[in-house]
Amino acid sequence: MPKASLTEPYFNTIGLPFVPIPRNQTLVCVWPVRVLDYRLFCADRGHDFPDQKNPTDSTHPVVNVTWHDGIDFCLWLTSKEREEGRMGDDQFYRLLTDLEWSAAIGLPMESEATPAERSKVKDGYPWGPFYPPRKETGNYHPSLKVDDWEFTSPVGTFPANEFGIYDLSGNVWEWCMDNYNNSRTYHTLRGGAWDFYGSGLKSSARNANDPTGRGTSIGFRIAYAGQDIFRHAKK
DSSP: OOOOOSSSOEEOTTSOEEEEOTTOSOEEESSOOBHHHHHHHHHHHTOOOOOOOSSOOTTSBOOSOOHHHHHHHHHHHHHHHHHTTSSOTTOEEEEOOHHHHHHHHTOOOOOOSSHHHHTTTSOOBTTBSSSSOOTTSOBOOGGGOOSSOSSOOOTTOSOOOTTSOOOSSBSOEEEEEEESSTTOSOEEEESOOTTOOGGGGSTTOEEEEOTTOOOTTEEEOEEEESSOOGGGOOO
């Protein structure tokens, strides 16, 4: 694994910064995959770029992407960096697991078996124990009137958490590797979004969607990992 710390992130070949998280060897990207990052993937693979629908620019998180799109982006970036000698054969980019996402946001270990069982069990919000959030805490539902963005905001607009990670609350829901429950029908989303409020913004809140689902509040974040767990993904 490359060296990285809170004060000295690891930057990959397309300029994404990664930092360590508690309880894991994984490195986590400090913000969601941006429009500019996803355009590189689409251009290289000859894919159509997804309609962003909302006013956006290159530094906003990409939206309208499925779980499969997130996996394909990770496979593309892994192949690219292996070919360039920047990544070993035993290293991968992938989506975060649900428990890695919890570690990144500062939750203690959660013992429940599935994301569905863990959802909203732990009290508290990314900004503290109180609700609603204070102004400029993050990009949330317009009715809360705590930010100036009608839809998504540029990544890194609001303060990072104690681990140097941005946008873990609000902006976009982020796809995780995990199935949401034992039915294996849906995949897990974390983080709330620009169109959410209430208990859906809890640090422990989960959402779920079909892995082919898209939405203007759905994006993804990636991890740099040294263990292949793609074989556990249920597509």
